[in-house]
Amino acid sequence: MDHQIDVTVDAKGQKCPxxxxxxxxxxxxxxxxxxxxxxxxxxxxxxxxxxWAKDTGNELLDSSVEDGVFRYVIRKS
Incomplete structure (x- = not known):
């Protein structure tokens, strides 16, 4: 990921939704x-x-998984 991150949301350990x-x-x-x-x-x-990103009009720039952690980089529209 080569994006400048402005904020990180830690949802690890949380279940849907x-x-x-x-x-x-x-x-x-x-x-x-x-x-x-x-x-x-x-x-x-x-x-x-x-x-969610698609439905809200925000841009999913990248997604990856490493060691059981899913990471999503989203740009606000």
């Missing part, structure tokens, strides 16, 4: 163009977070 709710709350504090990193361990986030 909390990763999406925490992502949504975190995004409200950002200005358009700022970038958020979301870290989650719930495997449901693999579909939930990208769907």
């Amino acid at each position: 909390m990763p999406v709710l925490l992502t949504s709350r975190g995004m409200k504090n950002l200005s358009p163009g700022q970038v958020m990193l979301v870290e989650a361990t719930d495997s449901g986030s693999r579909s939930d977070i990208p769907s």
Whole structure:
């Protein structure tokens, strides 16, 4: 990931729907163009977070998984 991260949301250990709710709350504090990193361990986030980004018009810049932690980089629209 080569993106400047403005804020990180730690949703590790949270089960659905909390990763999406925490992502949504975190995004409200950002200005358009700022970038958020979301870290989650719930495997449901693999579909939930990208769907949320698409539905809300925000841009999913990157997603990855390492050691059971799913990471999503999202730019606020």
